[in-house]
Amino acid sequence: MHDTKTKRLMIIGADAAGMSAAAEARRFDKDLPIVAFDRGGAASYSQCGLPYLVGGVVTDTSRLIARTVEQFAAQDITVHLGHEVTAIDPARGLVRVRELPTGMGHDEPYDRLVIATGASPVPPAVPGLDLEGVFVLDVLEDAIALQTYIRRHRPRHAVIVGGGYIGLEMAENLVRLGLSVRLIQRGEHLFPSVDFDMAMPLAQELERHGVDLSLCDSVLEACEGAHGRVAHVHTNTGELPADLVLLAIGVSPNVVLAQTAGIACGPTGAIAVDDHQRTNMPGIFAAGDCAEHWHRLLRRPAWVPLGTTANKQGRIAGRNAAGGDAAFGGIVGTAITRLFDLEIGRTGLSEREAQAAGIVCVSTTLDSTDHAGYLPDAHPLTVKLVVEMGSGRLIGAQAVGRAGVAKRIDVFATALYAGLTLADLPQLDLAYAPPFNSVWDPLQVAATSLLRQGAIRWGPNQ
Amino acid sequence: MHDTKTKRLMIIGADAAGMSAAAEARRFDKDLPIVAFDRGGAASYSQCGLPYLVGGVVTDTSRLIARTVEQFAAQDITVHLGHEVTAIDPARGLVRVRELPTGMGHDEPYDRLVIATGASPVPPAVPGLDLEGVFVLDVLEDAIALQTYIRRHRPRHAVIVGGGYIGLEMAENLVRLGLSVRLIQRGEHLFPSVDFDMAMPLAQELERHGVDLSLCDSVLEACEGAHGRVAHVHTNTGELPADLVLLAIGVSPNVVLAQTAGIACGPTGAIAVDDHQRTNMPGIFAAGDCAEHWHRLLRRPAWVPLGTTANKQGRIAGRNAAGGDAAFGGIVGTAITRLFDLEIGRTGLSEREAQAAGIVCVSTTLDSTDHAGYLPDAHPLTVKLVVEMGSGRLIGAQAVGRAGVAKRIDVFATALYAGLTLADLPQLDLAYAPPFNSVWDPLQVAATSLLRQGAIRWGPNQ
Numbered sequence: 001m002h003d004t005k006t007k008r009l010m011i012i013g014a015d016a017a018g019m020s021a022a023a024e025a026r027r028f029d030k031d032l033p034i035v036a037f038d039r040g041g042a043a044s045y046s047q048c049g050l051p052y053l054v055g056g057v058v059t060d061t062s063r064l065i066a067r068t069v070e071q072f073a074a075q076d077i078t079v080h081l082g083h084e085v086t087a088i089d090p091a092r093g094l095v096r097v098r099e100l101p102t103g104m105g106h107d108e109p110y111d112r113l114v115i116a117t118g119a120s121p122v123p124p125a126v127p128g129l130d131l132e133g134v135f136v137l138d139v140l141e142d143a144i145a146l147q148t149y150i151r152r153h154r155p156r157h158a159v160i161v162g163g164g165y166i167g168l169e170m171a172e173n174l175v176r177l178g179l180s181v182r183l184i185q186r187g188e189h190l191f192p193s194v195d196f197d198m199a200m201p202l203a204q205e206l207e208r209h210g211v212d213l214s215l216c217d218s219v220l221e222a223c224e225g226a227h228g229r230v231a232h233v234h235t236n237t238g239e240l241p242a243d244l245v246l247l248a249i250g251v252s253p254n255v256v257l258a259q260t261a262g263i264a265c266g267p268t269g270a271i272a273v274d275d276h277q278r279t280n281m282p283g284i285f286a287a288g289d290c291a292e293h294w295h296r297l298l299r300r301p302a303w304v305p306l307g308t309t310a311n312k313q314g315r316i317a318g319r320n321a322a323g324g325d326a327a328f329g330g331i332v333g334t335a336i337t338r339l340f341d342l343e344i345g346r347t348g349l350s351e352r353e354a355q356a357a358g359i360v361c362v363s364t365t366l367d368s369t370d371h372a373g374y375l376p377d378a379h380p381l382t383v384k385l386v387v388e389m390g391s392g393r394l395i396g397a398q399a400v401g402r403a404g405v406a407k408r409i410d411v412f413a414t415a416l417y418a419g420l421t422l423a424d425l426p427q428l429d430l431a432y433a434p435p436f437n438s439v440w441d442p443l444q445v446a447a448t449s450l451l452r453q454g455a456i457r458w459g460p461n462q
Numbered sequence: 463m464h465d466t467k468t469k470r471l472m473i474i475g476a477d478a479a480g481m482s483a484a485a486e487a488r489r490f491d492k493d494l495p496i497v498a499f500d501r502g503g504a505a506s507y508s509q510c511g512l513p514y515l516v517g518g519v520v521t522d523t524s525r526l527i528a529r530t531v532e533q534f535a536a537q538d539i540t541v542h543l544g545h546e547v548t549a550i551d552p553a554r555g556l557v558r559v560r561e562l563p564t565g566m567g568h569d570e571p572y573d574r575l576v577i578a579t580g581a582s583p584v585p586p587a588v589p590g591l592d593l594e595g596v597f598v599l600d601v602l603e604d605a606i607a608l609q610t611y612i613r614r615h616r617p618r619h620a621v622i623v624g625g626g627y628i629g630l631e632m633a634e635n636l637v638r639l640g641l642s643v644r645l646i647q648r649g650e651h652l653f654p655s656v657d658f659d660m661a662m663p664l665a666q667e668l669e670r671h672g673v674d675l676s677l678c679d680s681v682l683e684a685c686e687g688a689h690g691r692v693a694h695v696h697t698n699t700g701e702l703p704a705d706l707v708l709l710a711i712g713v714s715p716n717v718v719l720a721q722t723a724g725i726a727c728g729p730t731g732a733i734a735v736d737d738h739q740r741t742n743m744p745g746i747f748a749a750g751d752c753a754e755h756w757h758r759l760l761r762r763p764a765w766v767p768l769g770t771t772a773n774k775q776g777r778i779a780g781r782n783a784a785g786g787d788a789a790f791g792g793i794v795g796t797a798i799t800r801l802f803d804l805e806i807g808r809t810g811l812s813e814r815e816a817q818a819a820g821i822v823c824v825s826t827t828l829d830s831t832d833h834a835g836y837l838p839d840a841h842p843l844t845v846k847l848v849v850e851m852g853s854g855r856l857i858g859a860q861a862v863g864r865a866g867v868a869k870r871i872d873v874f875a876t877a878l879y880a881g882l883t884l885a886d887l888p889q890l891d892l893a894y895a896p897p898f899n900s901v902w903d904p905l906q907v908a909a910t911s912l913l914r915q916g917a918i919r920w921g922p923n924q
């Protein structure tokens with residue numbers, strides 16, 4: 001490892017991970033030269049806000065931008081947008097940069113490097129996806145292009161391919177814009193991040209808001225109508241009108257640049273990093289969606305690309321690249337989304353994931369309400385707990401309901417981080433007043449119910 | 463200690479702690495004779511729901527009752543309402559019971575005893591408090607009497623004495639009924655459960671809803687008008703119209719029965735118990751508002767009477783009294799209330815409490831929003847963290863805002879229970895989506911801000 005003072009920090013990718021790295025490096029070393037390159041046209045914006053920008057809930061694009069290039073410049077952080085890094089030469093400490101408008105290339109020296117190249121949508125291998133009117137929602141430019149297309153061509157029939165976060169959030173936002181929306185999912189399990197039993201209310205919620213649902217279906221071809229724009233799609237079950245198609249079938253880490261330079265990827269396919277975000281190449285760090293993420297429960301690297309993790313890893317990479325010493329504590333697999341009036345979230349491992357990891361577990365599902373049932377507006381809340389058989393170690397939790405999901409998921413995420421067991425949950429001194437919950441929080445009722453099933457020791461004895 | 467099988471479990475007090483004990487004892491031993499006595503007229507109801515019953519938000523009294531006497535009877539648990547236990551004779555294993563309607567007394571044998579006599583309001587030493595129209599809100603009968611009085615006499619000017627939970631919640635509920643409400647608080651600090659800086663928005667919220675506030679004032683006398691009913695009160699600052707007076711200045715534990723029988727109280731004045739809820743008297747347990755509560759942070763008993771703790775301790779007392787082995791994990795000092803549109807909560811120790819306990823601490827207060835600021839309906843949320851100087855041990859958190867308070871308090875309560883440090887908070891894998899929070903939860907932003915102040919080590923190194 002280098003032990004000299006960092007001379008020039010370079011960052012590839014100016015979004016969540018990259019700019020968190022830059023800002024943290026600046027905090028640590030106020031004199032360090034810091035430069036960031038990004039092929040896109042905006043730095044440091046909220047990718048998770050894009051569906052709401054398309055839907056018009058966020059009315060001003062600039063509100064999604066956490067810090068502008070000018071604001072970074074004021075901190076002496078130089079951000080070059082529209083600049084793609086095409087090669088890294090670790091031996092010489094150089095990267096090859098191409099200015100996108102002109103195609104001109106030049107070399108830039110670095111001393112320490114943070115790779116934060118993110119992830120990109122995986123296009124399905126289907127003809128017709130190059131037609132106008134077929135979109136992905138990855139970067140800010142995608143959202144703006146989609147918005148522009150909708151305003152200009154006023155499409156009526158949207159087909160969304162994929163029932164994960166982006167697919168669900170875009171279904172809500174396209175309905176908000178008045179489009180007729182159909183969501184196509186390959187299997188029968190929407191939002192597979194939660195177990196099938198917990199995901200069931202999603203289909204009802206989509207239908208309640210007029211979204212047509214094609215489960216166990218997939219798109220075979222997108223077909224051209226007038227003006228070279230998409231007009232319909234063929235699926236396994238027939239033909240559907242579609243003057244707007246959104247592909248939301250998942251992402252993969254952008255690792256080609258790193259791999260070509262000899263930087264190792266892990267078994268997940270993302271860049272392998274240690275707890276200091278160091279790659280196998282001295283002086284080169286990676287963070288965010290392009291890197292692996294240590295999973296506290298699995299005790300091995302996973303790949304779960306999320307903004308929260310990108311921000312955390314970015315800070316740690318930036319601090320260490322600047323000469324500091326910080327370690328990433330790992331993820332526990334937390335995720336949440338809202339679909340119309342329904343909140344759904346998970347943390348830890350789902351039952352399916354736990355089984356896939358060879359963990360022998362028990363689970364319980366509890367139907368409750370988000371606050372005291374005797375007050376008005378108490379909404380149904382379903383909580384599912386997954387616990388390791390015998391040991392009682394908490395493995396995961398999921399929740400779905402109209403309110404109060406994030407609260408329960410976050411309590412559980414904290415419990416998982418701390419390594420609590422099932423027997424600890426009923427002991428938690430959680431806040432109670434009738435407008436907020438019942439005297440035993442549903443999470444505690446679910447835990448107690450599992451404890452009483454006898455697969456796990458009852459009494460805690462702190 | 464007894465080591466023979468429990469033969470007859472008796473419970474004094476049939477509310478949260480007592481009936482939790484009864485139910486848990488029944489789960490543990492399906493044949494154990496269980497009998498409970500209560501001087502009141504209802505068992506196992508939600509005391510915390512009483513303000514909402516008075517305010518008409520809860521329209522049906524029966525909805526506050528978790529389980530009726532008949533439902534307990536179906537589980538072979540005998541509940542005698544209107545029966546006051548007037549003496550305990552540990553030497554002979556007897557209690558003296560008085561039937562309240564008739565005044566008739568008789569002895570009842572017990573084998574194991576759970577004392578769950580609760581707490582009662584402390585009346586201020588002020589003349590005129592025996593007038594009709596002066597109320598406390600302690601038991602269900604109080605709420606019904608208050609409701610009846612309001613319906614019958616249609617009072618117009620309510621004076622509430624005391625600015626804790628009950629005072630605040632009743633201010634909201636009396637406003638809801640159309641009364642003109644004035645709240646009198648001895649000092650200038652409403653809801654002293656949180657620090658003064660965090661309690662400030664309460665005064666504005668009261669005023670915004672038309673509640674008159676008399677701070678640094680106290681009632682000297684309640685005065686009679688027509689028909690023997692209260693008509694006005696004299697305070698330090700003058701005379702106020704008051705055809706309804708609610709006293710809400712705090713409670714003290716009901717321990718005379720226990721003390722007379724030789725059962726020891728601790729330094730807090732409540733019944734001393736070990737982690738199994740055992741008193742100093744073999745075979746006699748205590749739980750809930752009449753007992754002390756182990757404080758995980760202070761590492762000593764405290765007295766914080768709350769329904770959540772009563773339920774927890776009741777279960778543990780019941781299980782152990784029936785022959786089981788369970789321990790209470792202790793409280794961390796969590797509390798929450800809602801005042802009109804404002805939520806306010808705390809957990810751990812407030813800065814004032816930490817100082818009183820001799821803990822050298824630092825604090826930070828952060829003004830943020832409950833979810834992504836670029837979405838509509840993002841409401842201000844203020845979070846305060848208190849951390850032990852040097853060690854970085856979490857000491858307490860407080861939050862106030864229009865939404866999302868309970869969520870943050872519960873995360874922090876879980877972190878306190880688990881003994882996490884300040885450096886752990888930014889590492890927590892909390893749920894994020896724009897409708898729920900920002901990519902860094904305000905709680906994490908506050909923690910990071912404190913870490914950066916340098917009083918505490920930055921990087922966690924799990």
